[in-house]
Amino acid sequence: MIIETSGLRKSFRSRAGRETKTVEAVRGVDLSVAEGEIFGFLGPNGAGKTTTLRMLATLLEPDGGSAVIAGADLRKEPGEVRRRIGYVAQGGSTWDESTGREELVLHARMYGIGKADAQRRAAEALDTFELSEYADRRCKTYSGGQRRRVDIALGIIHSPKVVFLDEPTTGLDPQSRAHMWGEVRKLREMGMTVFLTTHYLDEADALCDRLAIMDHGQIVAEGTPADLKQEVLGDVVSVNAREVARAADLFGTAEYVRKVETTEQSLRLYVEDGASAIPHVLRTLDAEGVAIEGIELHRPSLDDVFLAKTGRSLRES
Amino acid sequence: MKFLRDTWLVFQRQMQLLLRNPVWVAVGIIQPMFYLLLFAPLMKQALSQGGPMTDEQAYRIFVPGMLVMVALFSAFSGFGIIAELRAGVIERNRVTPVSRVALLLGRSLRDVVQLLFQAVLVTLLAVPFGLRVAVGDALLAYLLIGLMTLLLSSTGYALGLTLRSEDAMAPMLNTVIQPIMLLAGIFLPLTFAPEWLKNVAKANPFKWATDGVRALFAGNPGDDAVWQALAILTPLTVVALIISSRTFAKSVR
Numbered sequence A: 001m002i003i004e005t006s007g008l009r010k011s012f013r014s015r016a017g018r019e020t021k022t023v024e025a026v027r028g029v030d031l032s033v034a035e036g037e038i039f040g041f042l043g044p045n046g047a048g049k050t051t052t053l054r055m056l057a058t059l060l061e062p063d064g065g066s067a068v069i070a071g072a073d074l075r076k077e078p079g080e081v082r083r084r085i086g087y088v089a090q091g092g093s094t095w096d097e098s099t100g101r102e103e104l105v106l107h108a109r110m111y112g113i114g115k116a117d118a119q120r121r122a123a124e125a126l127d128t129f130e131l132s133e134y135a136d137r138r139c140k141t142y143s144g145g146q147r148r149r150v151d152i153a154l155g156i157i158h159s160p161k162v163v164f165l166d167e168p169t170t171g172l173d174p175q176s177r178a179h180m181w182g183e184v185r186k187l188r189e190m191g192m193t194v195f196l197t198t199h200y201l202d203e204a205d206a207l208c209d210r211l212a213i214m215d216h217g218q219i220v221a222e223g224t225p226a227d228l229k230q231e232v233l234g235d236v237v238s239v240n241a242r243e244v245a246r247a248a249d250l251f252g253t254a255e256y257v258r259k260v261e262t263t264e265q266s267l268r269l270y271v272e273d274g275a276s277a278i279p280h281v282l283r284t285l286d287a288e289g290v291a292i293e294g295i296e297l298h299r300p301s302l303d304d305v306f307l308a309k310t311g312r313s314l315r316e317s
Numbered sequence B: 001m002k003f004l005r006d007t008w009l010v011f012q013r014q015m016q017l018l019l020r021n022p023v024w025v026a027v028g029i030i031q032p033m034f035y036l037l038l039f040a041p042l043m044k045q046a047l048s049q050g051g052p053m054t055d056e057q058a059y060r061i062f063v064p065g066m067l068v069m070v071a072l073f074s075a076f077s078g079f080g081i082i083a084e085l086r087a088g089v090i091e092r093n094r095v096t097p098v099s100r101v102a103l104l105l106g107r108s109l110r111d112v113v114q115l116l117f118q119a120v121l122v123t124l125l126a127v128p129f130g131l132r133v134a135v136g137d138a139l140l141a142y143l144l145i146g147l148m149t150l151l152l153s154s155t156g157y158a159l160g161l162t163l164r165s166e167d168a169m170a171p172m173l174n175t176v177i178q179p180i181m182l183l184a185g186i187f188l189p190l191t192f193a194p195e196w197l198k199n200v201a202k203a204n205p206f207k208w209a210t211d212g213v214r215a216l217f218a219g220n221p222g223d224d225a226v227w228q229a230l231a232i233l234t235p236l237t238v239v240a241l242i243i244s245s246r247t248f249a250k251s252v253r
């Protein structure tokens, strides 16, 4: 495991007028992330994702708990952790008046890399992230997507083992988002472990090998996107038929069906694995002579998972 | 040595950005000109009330005061650091193993260079008006002013990183800097002040600095005021550098 945390905690005291309030931002996070995977943190705003990442990136001292990152202990050797990780903050990190190339060279040199090597790495990173064309223009002239790509390039300029990306696609237009997903996969291909946060369901689903769902400072579920969805509900096979009630009776006792629901025109069968259930369903209906108008396989979304775990929909929170 | 290399790295970057913005360089030149051309003649008149005074004498009192004033303004460095904080630059620096003292010192040294440039300029511009000062004395005066700048700019950075908002920073600086300026005898030497005011001013380290710089411009490097200024500014500067580099080490968001 390249990241292992146990019981990470952090609370903030904030003042509202005269009263001081304590916000428990992170309430005991245990995680393990395997080398070479894209690991995602999915959760609504204020869930504690950024706070967790900032602790892991040595920017914020945890109140409690421990973590080992790329073989270095977070509390005992923060300097070592810094050398082995890259961190891309949620709000960006470039200076308006500098050019992308200057930022990259400077950042590399802050890791102790020599001038010539830093320049070579900057050129390489600019090339990888398709920024060469704008490399010598000031950052204030960049589009949102270009600027975000500079942020990512900054995060990996020293070839870290692990890179933390805090909401890499928030605020980007759909095209830039798709582009960014490609960049993130590139990082994995380069051999890096990627730990990202997101509040987009489709992003967590499409991009992450494994993910943890976070809510109110705690992890409420962890696994591959497919496992998580499976674990909660399984798949749904919905059948459109005229004789819904009669059809429903046929599956009341079927072993592979967990639950049966009916609406006016359709029958919803919750099953473990939709693909293997469909032939059974069709055979049963056919044997009893129930005519169908359509059949559909619906895989539950991560939102269904979030709903099952927290009682709220992520879309609404 | 890593610390020196890191400091140079930060300093270089800051200088590069400073020079990229010629407006600041121009402001740095024009502002002192205003004071020299528009304010100095007025002050000479005011000072001559105590007895007739030559141009040279007037500028020997006036120029040091102006140098100290410009140095005091280094505390406004704090506004720059808030902008950097907001852009995420500070956090980006803090995630690297770069020396935290270097993050501060590289920036403060940029401020010192900028200020010394202004100081030399002011001195040279005052020469045609009749100012005469020995090179050695001027260099020693620049040392005092450089120390002041280091002290004030690093304090400004610590304040900026702690307060994290221009709205909190502006009133804070104004309320602190104004009495310091008034009580340093920058424009009118405190010799004219009533006794009680002189006593209050003794608690102001920058009053001692102003006296030291004035003694040097008057051609008296052996004056007590010179070593007193050094003895007061040096420890203060060291403390400010320590406190401020700590805020760089642990400033949050």
Ligand SMILES: Nc1ncnc2c1ncn2[C@@H]1O[C@H](COP(=O)(O)OP(=O)(O)O)[C@@H](O)[C@H]1O
Residues within 6 Å of the ligand: A012, A013, A014, A023, A024, A025, A043, A044, A045, A046, A047, A048, A049, A050, A051, A052, B252, B253
């Ligand atoms: N520096 C801070 N001071 C006070 N409260 C904070 C600070 N940082 C985060 N919080 C609070 O901690 C909680 C978690 O925030 P955060 O980690 O940013 O969530 P997320 O990244 O999941 O949106 C929020 O309630 C937020 O207001």
Ligand SMILES: [Mg+2]
Residues within 6 Å of the ligand: A046, A049, A050, A051, A090, A166, A167
């Ligand atoms: Mg966040």
